[in-house]
Structures are given as structure tokens and as C-alpha cells.
Amino acid sequence: MRNTVIDTITRQASLNKEIFIITGDAGFGVLDTFQERYPRRFLNLGVAEQNMIGCAAGLAMTGFKVVVYNIIPFLLYRCYEQVRNDICYQKLPVVLVGIGSGFTYAPQGITHYSVEDIVIARSLPNLIILSPADPLEAEKCAEFALNSRKPVYIRLAKSGETALHRRKPKRIDRPCVLKEGKGVAVLFHGSVGIEVMKATEDLQERPLVISLPMIQPLDFEMLRKSLKGVHTLITVEEHFAEGGLGSLVSECVVQERLRMSVKKLGIKNEFIHAVKNVSGMRRYYGINSDSIRRSIREGFRREK
Amino acid sequence: MKEDRLINLAKDVRRSIIEVACKSRSAHVGSALSCTDLLVALYFYQLKNLDVKNWKRRDIFILSKAHAAIALYAVLTKKGLITQGQFNRYFQNDGSLPAHLDRFDPQGRLRKGIEVSAGALGHGFNIAVGMSYGYKLRGDKRKVYCLIGDGESQEGSVWEGALFGAKLKVDNLTVLLDFNNLQGYGRPTQICHFMPIAAKWEAFGWQPYQVDGHDFREILDALQKPHRGKPKIIIAKTVKGKGVSFMENEMKWHYYMVTDELKEQALQKLCALIK
Numbered sequence: 001m002r003n004t005v006i007d008t009i010t011r012q013a014s015l016n017k018e019i020f021i022i023t024g025d026a027g028f029g030v031l032d033t034f035q036e037r038y039p040r041r042f043l044n045l046g047v048a049e050q051n052m053i054g055c056a057a058g059l060a061m062t063g064f065k066v067v068v069y070n071i072i073p074f075l076l077y078r079c080y081e082q083v084r085n086d087i088c089y090q091k092l093p094v095v096l097v098g099i100g101s102g103f104t105y106a107p108q109g110i111t112h113y114s115v116e117d118i119v120i121a122r123s124l125p126n127l128i129i130l131s132p133a134d135p136l137e138a139e140k141c142a143e144f145a146l147n148s149r150k151p152v153y154i155r156l157a158k159s160g161e162t163a164l165h166r167r168k169p170k171r172i173d174r175p176c177v178l179k180e181g182k183g184v185a186v187l188f189h190g191s192v193g194i195e196v197m198k199a200t201e202d203l204q205e206r207p208l209v210i211s212l213p214m215i216q217p218l219d220f221e222m223l224r225k226s227l228k229g230v231h232t233l234i235t236v237e238e239h240f241a242e243g244g245l246g247s248l249v250s251e252c253v254v255q256e257r258l259r260m261s262v263k264k265l266g267i268k269n270e271f272i273h274a275v276k277n278v279s280g281m282r283r284y285y286g287i288n289s290d291s292i293r294r295s296i297r298e299g300f301r302r303e304k
Numbered sequence: 305m306k307e308d309r310l311i312n313l314a315k316d317v318r319r320s321i322i323e324v325a326c327k328s329r330s331a332h333v334g335s336a337l338s339c340t341d342l343l344v345a346l347y348f349y350q351l352k353n354l355d356v357k358n359w360k361r362r363d364i365f366i367l368s369k370a371h372a373a374i375a376l377y378a379v380l381t382k383k384g385l386i387t388q389g390q391f392n393r394y395f396q397n398d399g400s401l402p403a404h405l406d407r408f409d410p411q412g413r414l415r416k417g418i419e420v421s422a423g424a425l426g427h428g429f430n431i432a433v434g435m436s437y438g439y440k441l442r443g444d445k446r447k448v449y450c451l452i453g454d455g456e457s458q459e460g461s462v463w464e465g466a467l468f469g470a471k472l473k474v475d476n477l478t479v480l481l482d483f484n485n486l487q488g489y490g491r492p493t494q495i496c497h498f499m500p501i502a503a504k505w506e507a508f509g510w511q512p513y514q515v516d517g518h519d520f521r522e523i524l525d526a527l528q529k530p531h532r533g534k535p536k537i538i539i540a541k542t543v544k545g546k547g548v549s550f551m552e553n554e555m556k557w558h559y560y561m562v563t564d565e566l567k568e569q570a571l572q573k574l575c576a577l578i579k
Contacts, residue, residue, distance in 0.1 A: 057430075058436070
């Protein structure tokens with residue numbers, strides 16, 4: 001997804017002369033083409049994240065369409081106040097491209113994981129949050145972000161994700177239905193989607209499977225419409241279970257007084273000390289295909 | 305003489321700061337009085353194209369130490385960019401001017417004259433670095449000015465920006481450092497290893513100039529000084545609360561409010577202040 005997003009931006013940059021990429025010393029092998037083609041519209045602002053975001057804001061104020069690329073903790077956490085005050089408060093259409101969602105970088109340690117970025121980003125008014133599940137959604141997200149007049153945060157894992165869609169979705173600001181079904185609906189965002197797809201393969205029951213690439217603002221009205229005949233929602237995300245999509249959906253369900261139960265599959269809110277690779281982590285925290293399948297079956301059992 | 309005109313303008317600006325600070329019972333009066341002369345020099349001498357016709361290519365000023373917003377509002381009021389009515393309702397219920405800077409009005413419309421929303425320290429400076437680089441790339445000849453505080457200079461972001469501003473060779477950027485040697489709870493020169501401040505900026509690749517921040521001749525001179533290939537920093541030695549003797553160099557005037565009684569005393573002190 002990382003390469004798809006950057007390739008899309010690089011392609012657009014030949015037409016849109018305002019596109020500018022700033023990195024905080026990340027992007028080895030990813031930003032090379034852009035940098036070679038558009039050296040004047042590229043800056044590596046080093047390991048200085050506060051300045052990176054402040055400068056991005058300043059450049060945006062002079063008319064550039066600025067894309068900031070970094071590993072998520074160094075894009076949103078280290079410089080949270082800059083993102084809040086300099087980008088979102090000023091309502092600048094800067095695109096924040098974050099890589100390493102969830103525990104993409106496992107077992108590097110939790111300093112490099114981003115398991116609370118959605119809940120942090122959700123606290124920022126004006127900020128649009130996109131979390132694509134596959135390269136097709138990612139391309140659409142990049143196009144959306146480049147045209148957005150508001151700040152956008154794109155949450156990415158790395159590269160090499162399998163396509164879940166057959167073709168590029170027409171819209172990413174709406175729920176993307178991947179599998180039709182009823183009774184139980186699985187809602188997810190991001191690269192953990194592959195686990196959801198695996199979980200629903202060769203399954204006797206037919207749950208509805210929906211990817212939600214746009215988390216903020218969430219088009220709950222559209223989502224509600226597609227949830228006809230659903231009694232159980234299962235949210236799946238490679239993010240803390242409390243504060244992410246699961247929490248957001250729960251709030252909406254309560255607010256709309258829907259008669260649905262919500263099961264949140266996510267990472268337990270704790271500092272992760274386990275040393276495991278991505279699939280090990282997903283198994284450990286119950287967001288791998290087996291755990292998802294179990295929850296789906298449980299959901300269908302409850303119906304009877 | 306141009307200096308005399310600026311001295312008189314500064315006196316008016318100080319008077320309106322005291323009056324509005326009294327009306328609003330707001331803090332940071334000392335911080336505002338300390339940078340008044342710098343703002344007057346910028347807005348009534350240095351900044352180009354602030355008229356309606358040339359507004360789109362105006363020079364940019366960013367108040368990074370935005371807790372002195374009342375001083376900027378006072379200057380913008382005198383410039384006609386904020387109405388007296390708006391300024392009179394500064395920091396008041398249902399007014400439109402908060403104690404720190406918001407470039408949007410309460411209806412969400414961009415406000416003329418406030419280039420950047422600011423308040424937390426160590427933000428406006430980095431935006432100024434990015435903006436000046438942006439204008440350079442675009443071949444836009446306008447200049448960017450930014451005022452920072454000495455307490456603010458303890459922010460890591462300031463030194464990040466110092467490193468990259470020099471690297472980006474933003475010689476269209478002039479930063480003014482309001483060195484009144486008083487911050488929220490102490491003196492910068494005592495709280496940290498603040499000095500030698502000019503040598504620090506010079507070592508970071510900036511062109512420093514040092515002035516008396518209340519002497520217009522020195523301020524204007526420094527503003528005209530060349531800085532080819534480098535960003536400029538003017539280290540302006542100032543006095544917190546300048547112009548009102550009982551406020552001068554007193555830490556409490558970072559916080560104290562101007563009561564009606566104190567207002568009268570302060571205005572008398574200002575009247576007595578003749579160069």
C-alpha cells in the first residue's frame with residue numbers, strides 16, 4: 001500500500017505542480033523516484049518531527065499541496081501538538097501519510113507500533129482519517145487525499161499486501177462491501193482485512209464483510225443501510241480495542257438505538273512486551289483469522 | 305523624523321493595550337509592552353504591501369509568542385485591520401478576539417491580519433521557516449517576519465527550526481527575539497544556559513544582530529541589515545512591562561491584571577514617558 005500511495009502521488013505530481021513531499025528521514029527506497037523527478041518539491045527534514053510538521057504547515061500556507069511521510073509514531077505522537085495546532089486548527093489540506101500501522105514492525109518494540117493512532121487522530125477536528133485495507137483502496141485514498149481541502153491522515157502498513165477488492169472501489173468515503181451476507185457483519189479497517197477474508201473463506205455461515213477505509217468522518221448512515229438483517233456486529237482492527245473503530249461503531253449503535261450487539265476484536269490496551277512477528281502478534285491478541293472465525297460462529301450461534 | 309513618529313505611535317499603542325487590558329482583566333500585559341516597539345517598527349515602517357490593493361503580496365508577520373496577542377491587536381487596530389469595536393471586546397464574552405491568536409473568527413471565516421493561529425510556544429517560528437522557504441521556491445519576493453520570546457527559545461522545536469532554517473537558506477526570513485529576560489516563573493538566563501544567545505544562533509548558521517529593543521533607530525537599522533544566504537535574527541534586548549515604571553522588569557506582570565486604579569497610574573506613567 002505504501003508504494004501504491006507514493007506511486008499515485010508521484011504520478012499526480014507531474015500534473016499538479018503544487019504537490020510537495022516532506023519526510024522525517026523515512027522512505028528509503030520508497031521516495032527515491034519522487035525525489036529524483038521533483039527535487040525542488042522534496043525535503044528530508046530529518047529527525048526533527050516538530051519542525052517537520054510546522055514547516056509543512058508553512059509550505060501549505062504558501063499554496064503547496066504538502067504530503068508528510070513518516071512512521072506513524074513520528075508523524076502523530078511525537079508532534080501531536082503540531083498536528084493539532086499547526087495543521088488541523090489552521091485547517092490546512094496537508095496529507096499525513098503514516099506507515100507501520102498496528103504491529104507492522106513487530107518485533108521492533110512498541111515504540112515503533114501504532115496501536116493507538118486512530119483514537120489519537122479521532123481527537124482532532126477537521127482531520128479526515130483513512131485506513132485502506134489493500135492497494136486498491138490505498139490508491140483511491142491517495143487520490144481522495146490529494147483532492148481534499150481538509151487535512152487527511154492515511155494509515156498504512158507497509159507494502160506487499162494482497163488485494164481484497166476485485167477492482168478499485170468507486171468511493172472510499174463509504175462502506176465498501178466485500179462479501180454479502182446477513183445476521184453477522186464483520187467491520188474492519190486496514191491491513192488486518194486479510195485475516196477477515198481468510199476467516200470467512202470456506203465458512204458455512206455467510207457473514208456480511210465490510211471494509212471501512214474512511215473512519216473519520218464515518219458515514220454511519222450509509223453503514224446502517226447496509227446492515228439490514230444484521231443482529232451482531234464484529235469489529236476487527238489492528239489497533240487498541242478501546243478507542244478505535246470498535247468504540248466508534250459502538251457509540252453510533254447506542255446513539256441510533258440499534259438493536260445490535262457489538263463485539264470488538266482489537267489489541268488489548270496495554271504496553272506490548274511480547275516479542276513476536278506480525279502473525280504471532282495477531283494470534284496472541286485475538287485478531288487473526290482463527291479468532292475472527294470463532295467470533296463469527298459465536299455470533300451466528302447467538303441468533304438461534 | 306521617522307523615529308519620532310514611531311515613538312508617538314508606540315505611545316498610543318501602549319495606551320490602548322493598558323486600556324483594553326483593564327477592560328478585559330486579562331494577563332500578559334508585561335509581555336505585550338515588551339514587544340510593542342518591535343511591532344510598531346514592523347507595522348509602521350518595515351512591512352510592505354499591507355494596503356488593500358497590494359494585500360495579496362503583502363509581507364507576512366507571525367507572532368510566535370502569541371500570548372502577547374493584545375499588542376498585535378492594538379497595532380492592527382491602529383492599522384485599521386481590526387475595528388476599535390472588536391478590540392474593545394478583546395477577551396470578553398461573545399467578543400471575537402481571544403487572548404491567543406486564531407486566524408478564524410467565531411464564524412469560521414479567515415480573519416484579515418492574523419496570518420497564523422498560535423498560542424503554544426515554539427510553533428509560529430517553524431511555520432515561518434516553512435513559509436519563507438515556500439515563498440522562495442515560488443520566486444515570491446515578499447518577506448517573512450516572526451517574533452519569538454526568550455522563554456519560548458527553550459522549546460526544542462525552535463532549535464530544530466534553527467538547524468533547518470539555516471540549511472534551507474531562507475534569507476527572506478527575519479526573526480526578532482524579544483529578550484526581556486523574564487518568563488513565566490523566572491529568568492531565562494537563570495533557568496537555563498541561555499547565554500551567549502547571539503553566538504548560539506550564529507553557530508546554527510543564522511545572521512544575528514543585537515539591538516536595544518526600545519530604540520527605533522537601532523531596530524530599523526538592524527531590519528535593513530543584509531543577510532545574504534542566511535536567515536536573520538535580531539536579538540532585541542527589551543524590558544518586560546516597558547513604559548510603565550511599576551510594571552517594568554517585574555515577573556508578576558506576566559500575570560497581573562490592570563485594575564481601574566492601576567490603569568490610571570499606568571496611563572500617567574505613559575504620559576510622563578517622553579523621549
